Amino acid sequence: MIITIAQSGRQQRQQDTKLGMLYLDVDLQKNWQLQMLRTLLLKRILILFLLLATRLVVANENQVFTGKLISVNLAKSEIVIENDKQQQSIIAVARSTRIIHGDQKVTLITLCPEQQIAVSIDSSIPAVDKIRILGDRKLPPKLLYPTSELVTVIRGDLPIIISAPHGGREAIPGVPKRNNESTPKFAIKSDTNTYQLASTITEQLEKKLNGKPWLIAAKFHRSYLDANRSLENALEHDKAKAVYTAYHQALQHAILEITCQYKTGLLIDVHGQSRLPDVVWRGTRRGTTLGGLVDDFGWDVVEGKDSLMHTFNLLDYATHPQGMDASEGPFGGGFITATYGYPYGLNAIQLEFGYSFRANKEIYLKTAIDTAEAIKRFHQRYLTKKLDCEPDAINR
Incomplete structure (x- = not known):
């Protein structure tokens, strides 16, 4: 009888231990889920902040953007302009799109940083002619690019x-x-x-x-x-x-x-x-x-x-x-x-x-x-x- 009681006590302790580990696992899982939710929330807040600061505009909307040309990413076919409120807009151009300057069809990189321009996106005409840039053509500064002795x-x-x-x-x-x-x-x-x-x-x-x-x-x-x-x-x-x-x-x-x-x-x-x-x-x-x-x-x-x-x-x-x-x-x-x-x-x-x-x-x-x-x-x-x-x- 004593042996049976001892065995029952050991079994009870094992059950308590398993139960405690189960509670711990549940707590850890809850903490992990909370952490993931916090991370996701922070990411969404960051994305919202970036969207407020920088707008991504695909070339299929009837809009006009006026401002200073900040940069051109030739590989991604994107230009970035900044308005007088220091808000930046990324103008994403389809890979087949040509940019028109006046009557001349020119390419994505005809303008230089700091130039004041207006970008008009016209979805009523074929994609190849959607984006028009208004403003004077300007030769870029000679020292615009980094140099290397190699x-x-x-x-x-x-x-x-x-x-x-x-x-x-x-x-x-x-x-x-x-x-x-x-x-x-x-x-x-x-x-x-x-x-x-x-x-x-x-x-x-x-x-x-x-x-x-x-x-x-x-x-x-x-x-x-x-x-x-x-x-x-x-x-x-x-x-x-x-x-x-x-x-x-x-x-x-x-x-x-x-x-x-x-x-x-x-x-x-x-x-x-x-x-x-x-x-x-x-x-x-x-x-x-x-x-x-x-x-x-x-x-x-x-x-x-x-x-x-x-x-x-x-x-x-x-x-x-x-x-x-x-x-x-x-x-x-x-x-x-x-x-x-x-x-x-x-x-x-x-x-x-x-x-x-x-x-x-x-x-x-x-x-x-x-x-x-x-x-x-x-x-x-x-x-x-x-x-x-x-x-x-x-x-x-």
Whole structure:
């Protein structure tokens, strides 16, 4: 009997313990639920506060916003303006949308920060023409973008940008080489002599056109940073971000200046390929990144008598691909061409030079002279129309 009582007492204590643990678990669960509710409430309050301060406006409403242009996000197709009450509005633009300035169709980045503008969103007309910007065109300040000793930037006055993201040789101080091979389109090999080729093309164009094209070229080696990738796939160390930003904001600034002064412009992204060493390979995403000119002049822009590729052919260069329906394969246009080509920036083309055209100084000098001749013909046919653009006070 005593044993039975003792066992019953132990069982009672075990039951009490289990019950206590159950109560504790219920309390913990309640606390966790309360904490989640508090967190959710705080998030909603924060979102409400942000919405009061900044309005996101999609381009499908009949509204007019007047204020100061704060920033432009080319990659996201957004502009931010601020009214006299210091309220900011984000104007989100559909990727196919063009912005109209007066009678001229221009792109998302024709205006510079601090400019007073009015943005009208008209849903009664086709999406491609929805947003109108009212206000004077103004040349952006020269020092609007950050600089880096590892990015060569030569300011131009012609509507031409020569970009070379993969020809650099220098290390980025404090940044180890990239080694995450799981990164999409991971590559660390440089494009031999493309820095020199791009620089020489720029020099030759200055002689042929009596004006300067823009040159934006990487001095840094691709193994540390790949400027022809989106930010998340371009680098593996935070110290490389400043260099990446310097390269891309220089591109955006150049486009900003060109679209203020000219009806259109041309971005040429210079690369090297070894798949077909005796061929110049074009990348336009099947004409898409040259779409602004293709809309006006048809496929002749890509392969007609004044096109880059036709002039290369006349100068005895083999080109690839040929034909409107031909696949451009692995070199159809990378991040720079896709991001800053039509319809987001300028008309753009990626030129992949086979190794035979850049193997040494004597060879790349001839290639640069011939490439400059091709660009000259293209410029004279398609890129000469100027626009009225008010200089910024800093540029006067």
